[in-house]
Amino acid sequence: MKNIVQPLLTSLVSASFLLTSPALLADPHNEKHEKHEKHEKHEKHEKHEKHEKHEKHEKHEKDAKHQKHDKHKEDKTADEHEHDLDIDFDFDDNPRDGFYLGLSAITTSGDDFYLSDHDDSKADFDFDVSYRVQFLGLFVESPGLSSRRLHGLYATPAWGINFFSNDIWSLDLFYETSTKGIDGLEGIQNRRKAKRGGLRATGYFDNSQLQVVFTPYSPDNAESDGIEASLSYGHNWQFKNWNYYANVGVHYRSEEILDYSLEQGYIQTNEEYSSSDGISTSAEIGLEYPLTSDWVFGSFVAYRTLSDRVEDSRTDDVSDGYKAGFLLTYVF
Amino acid sequence: MMSFILSSLTVQANTLKAVPVLKINPEQCVALLQGQKCYVTVKLNWRVATAGNYCLFSSQGTDALKCWTQQSKGEFKQEFMAKTNILLSLKQKNSQVTLVDAEVKMAWVHKKKGKPRMSWRMF
Incomplete structure (x- = not known):
């Protein structure tokens, strides 16, 4: 049913968007994927921090903004551990969207x-x-x-x-x-x-x-x-x-x-x-x-x-x- | 020709018989809200090629749920409470090697704290 309904809803709302259902979240691969993603983010975050120490103040501010974005993505991942594709267009920070x-x-x-x-x-x-x-x-x-x-x-x-x-x-x-x-x-x-x-x-x-x-x-x-x-x-x-x-x-x-x-x-x-x-x-x-x-x-x-x-x-x-x-x- | 087909079918049947099987029912536990405890009574059947001493384990603990002596098949039924997927695995007694496993997956209807069920995504 979901296989039929989701594409229908998707086309009704916009051809550009996908809908992610929590019913799909039970897949154990998603949990593994989530852990893997978090691990990667953690490594990146550590490198990022080392790098930050050698940067100018201007760059530091830019990175801080980037970090905030990463944190948001990580928070979102905890709820939406089903990804259709790797590219996630982040419209805003509103969790009720x-x-x-x-x-x-x-x-x-x-x-x-x-x-x-x-x-x-x-x-x-x-x-x-x-x-x-x-x-x-x-x-x-x-x-x-x-x-x-x-x-x-x-x-x-x-x-x-x-x-x-x-x-x-x-x-x-x-x-x-x-x-x-x-x-x-x-x-x-x-x-x-x-x-x-x-x-x-x-x-x-x-x-x-x-x-x-x-x-x-x-x-x-x-x-x-x-x-x-x-x-x-x-x-x-x-x-x-x-x-x-x-x-x-x-x-x-x-x-x-x-x-x-x-x-x-x-x-x-x-x-x-x-x-x-x-x-x-x-x-x-x-x-x-x-x-x-x-x-x-x-x-x-x-x-x-x-x-x-x-x-x-x-x-x-x-x-x-x-x-x-x-x-x-x-x-x- | 006929004897070749018959022998081929026999080999296939023996191969299938040799593969350990672990069947669970149901395969999913559904809670109303994401993050809630989910209760499920799992019925399980297993079968292996040769009789021996086998034990059933779950990802929720290190102790065996049940062990069988000199058996090549068995049944098991138990209620589980979980928030994450439950992996059930059959091992030979005193061995860490998993012969066969199956997973009870967690699912839910609503996301927690009033969040919408579906999120916008762009590709």
């Missing part, structure tokens, strides 16, 4: 805030495409249930620029392309009228992930832009090859931001409901199991509370809801 595409079949059951009786007990089936493409720091993405560990809990479809990235922190300036949210959780997501833009900081730790999102900008909000902010944290555990995760988050929306009704769409009279700011909370638990290096089985339960202001705007007494489901994902 790359490509992710996941296709998921999702079945869910649970509540739906947007139905009059709030109860959506029949099973829903969705086909979700989640992706993130980043090149030279510029990205476009559409998060899904299968890509929580890449996109975070409150991410929405967006484009933007990843202006800072190191081994742990990633900072994005982004603008939403849709307010729809992600497939599988539509019924319990707090939607709003207008798209927003802002700043997002995501910390990727060994077994956890912290994300702060702050959006002060909205081009088509009714009056002032308002402020929306969220804080979410996710933690992963492993038992054998099963992976368990728990995500919790809190979300703030200021008074100026208008909510969205899925039944009615946005209507002017809804504005009166936005009489105060509001805070909602989220929690998810789930598990994932890798069937192969491409196929992943997953299951989840998601819980959301509605903010006070949304509760006030409703004619029923609904204050929270849940969704549970299963998903089967193919990761390219």
Whole structure:
């Protein structure tokens, strides 16, 4: 499958680029190659250092820059020990540059805030495409249930620029392309009228992930832009090859931001409901199991509370809801 | 002519029989994240030409996983936990020479720390 798909993707993105898949990284020859490469680099590095002592200051600065480049190449090699050819064109230092595409079949059951009786007990089936493409720091993405560990809990479809990235922190300036949210959780997501833009900081730790999102900008909000902010944290555990995760988050929306009704769409009279700011909370638990290096089985339960202001705007007494489901994902 | 073909086939069969064989299943261990511990129960079959004392070793340790006495074939099953490829090798008892080996390769779905699965490369 990969043999068919990779050339196809390659031709779609650009004839000049190759995609390197981690599924290929298991080849033991790659490990040997990596060691060999590092050994060679080490020898070169030693010679380089001796040579440096006899060089002028100007040359020294040039070499230092070169050394930094070598260090970066070595760091990259640790992750990308599959090389199609020896020549590696280094676009920049951004470790988030790359490509992710996941296709998921999702079945869910649970509540739906947007139905009059709030109860959506029949099973829903969705086909979700989640992706993130980043090149030279510029990205476009559409998060899904299968890509929580890449996109975070409150991410929405967006484009933007990843202006800072190191081994742990990633900072994005982004603008939403849709307010729809992600497939599988539509019924319990707090939607709003207008798209927003802002700043997002995501910390990727060994077994956890912290994300702060702050959006002060909205081009088509009714009056002032308002402020929306969220804080979410996710933690992963492993038992054998099963992976368990728990995500919790809190979300703030200021008074100026208008909510969205899925039944009615946005209507002017809804504005009166936005009489105060509001805070909602989220929690998810789930598990994932890798069937192969491409196929992943997953299951989840998601819980959301509605903010006070949304509760006030409703004619029923609904204050929270849940969704549970299963998903089967193919990761390219 | 027929006897030549038959004798030729017999020689080929004997040659194949003489080659030590070590088969493992599965050949790959898949973890969800790069760098995670990967758990795999490996079933192994081996066969050699002549009966003798043989031991099975893994790259995870120096002690033999199992030894067989006066056998020309054997089976083995064990769960392994690893972060790197596991090399399983069959040696004659009290010998350092590997007769045959096979490798369980490590694979993963996602790269660690939110990095994209595929990286751009230019040729």
